[in-house]
Amino acid sequence: MRLFIRLVILFSLAVGLAVGARFNPGNVVLFYPPYRIDLSLNFFLFLMLVLFVVLYLVIRTIVTTQTMPRKVAAYRQGKRERDGNKALRESLKALFEGRFGHAEKAALRAIELPENTGVASLIGARAAHHMGQFERRDAWFASIEDDAPHKTARLVSMTELLVDQHQAEQALEAVKELNASGTRHIQVLRWALKANQQAKKWPEVLKLVRTLDKHRALHPALSNRLRELAYEDLLKDHGHDVESIRRVWYEIPAADRKNRFVAxxxxxxFNARGLHEDARTIVEKTLVEEWDDRLMRVYRDASAAEGSAALLSQIEHCERWTEQRPTDPELALTLGTLCLKQKLWGKAQRHMEQALSDAIESRTVREANLKLAQLHEALGQAEEAxxxxxxxxxxTLL
Known part of the structure; x- marks a missing residue:
């Protein structure tokens, strides 16, 4: 419809010009002595129109020629940007698909665009890491070392990949640099936790676990297990003397001291250091909260001297626990062992035989038989022993 309207207008103008020119008797005379040129007004106007068109085309050609290099440069730049961004998208897609070789090749193409250098290098580093090419990974990171906008992304990625490679010390260096720049978000704390765990820096692990727990960023089971591992290492440190062990124990929060594994x-x-009284106190307090057969074994090892009030107190504790757990083999074995040490022969035999009848684990069976053999030996019953x-x-052989 628009084309039809334009044609009508064009034809109308042509008809108007033709009619107007027909009734136009004017002349134009050009003098340039000794020359004289006579032209009709219509022809003169036509020549002016042709001259205008020619001049316009000449000027337009000159301007186009002058702007051609800039347009070519802009076209080439646009093409580079399109190709670079396309390569960046391809590298990301390939990385997520697990095609790491293709991702690294696409990152090499994307890096040709300066604006993509940082992101493309991070993609290339991750792809090289997943292929086990750690030197190439480090080269990718080095290419953006001075890139301020991508510094945090580089350090966080380095921390993650170094932890994955079990290079704990290098990962901690990256974490230290991140902390210096004020970056301490949740993900950085998680990677720092893993790096310190690998480096067995348990005091730092405890600090990070507490921080992450405040943000609810750790599963309770994982948090509990990491605390157990940290306390285990701190308590088993062979460089501790007696007072140091006590100080470490009482520095542990009261809630964590109730944990069965920690106790x-x-x-x-404490038993290994000869601090049997401390060991007994720990076991007795913990068993009030939660039962654990391992604590019973430690309680046997922490038995007091024969005839002492402490040994009698241990027997009383075990007898009270027996009322609640009458078929527990470890408890029966512990009570029998303590009675044997106190030379309460009848009670010792009864409880150890009960432990033997209820026992499931071979270790409990072996220890119960050994204690019964010692009891019969002490009573002069060689055959039973x-x-x-x-x-x-x-x-033992089972």
């Missing part, structure tokens, strides 16, 4: 580790450590020694040996 077991502490009691075992030999029989239990044989049962102990059989349990």
């Amino acid at each position: 077991f580790t502490a009691a075992k450590t 030999a029989q239990h020694y044989r049962q102990c040996a059989i349990a």
Whole structure:
């Protein structure tokens, strides 16, 4: 419809010009002595129109020629940007698809565009890392070392990849640089936690676990297990003397001291240092909160001297626990062992035989037979002692 209207207008103008020119008797005379040129007005106007068109085309050609290099440069720049951005998108897609070789090749094309250098280098570094090409990965990181806008992204990526490679010390250097720049968001704290765990820097692990717990950024089971591992290492440090062990134990928060594993580790450590009274106290307080057979074994090892009030107190504790757990083999074995040490022969035999009948683990069976053999030996019953020694040996082989 628009074309039709334009044609009508064009034809109307042509008709108007033709009619107007027909009734135009004017002349134009050009004098340039000794020459004289006579032209009709219509022809003169036509020549002016032709001259205008020619001049316009000449000027337009000159301007176009002058702007051609700039347009060519802009076209080439636009093409580079389109190709670079396309390569960047391809590298990201390939990285997420797990095609790391293709991702690195696409990153090499994308890096030709200066604006893509930082992001493309990060993609290339990740792709090289996943292919086990750690030198190429480091080269990618080095290419953006002085790139301020991508510094945080580079350091966080380095931390993650170095932790994945189990290069804990290098990862911690990256974390230190991040901390210096004031970057301490949740993901950085998680990678710092893993790096310190790999480096076995347990005091730092504890600090980070507490920080992440405040932000609810760790699963409770993982948080609890990391605390256990940290306390285990701190308590088992062979460089600690008696007072240092006590100081480490009492520096542990009260809520964590109630943890079965932590209490077991502490009691075992105290026993190893000859601090049996401390070990007994730890076990007795912990068992009020939660039962654990491992604590019973430590409690046996922490038995007091024969005839002492502490040994009698241990027997009383075990008897109270027996009322609540009458079929627990570890508890029965512990009570029998303590009675044996106190030379309460009848009670010792009864409880150890009960432990033997209820026991499932071979270790409990072996220890119960050994204690019964010692009891019969002390009573001069050689045949019964030999029989239990044989049962102990059989349990050892199982």
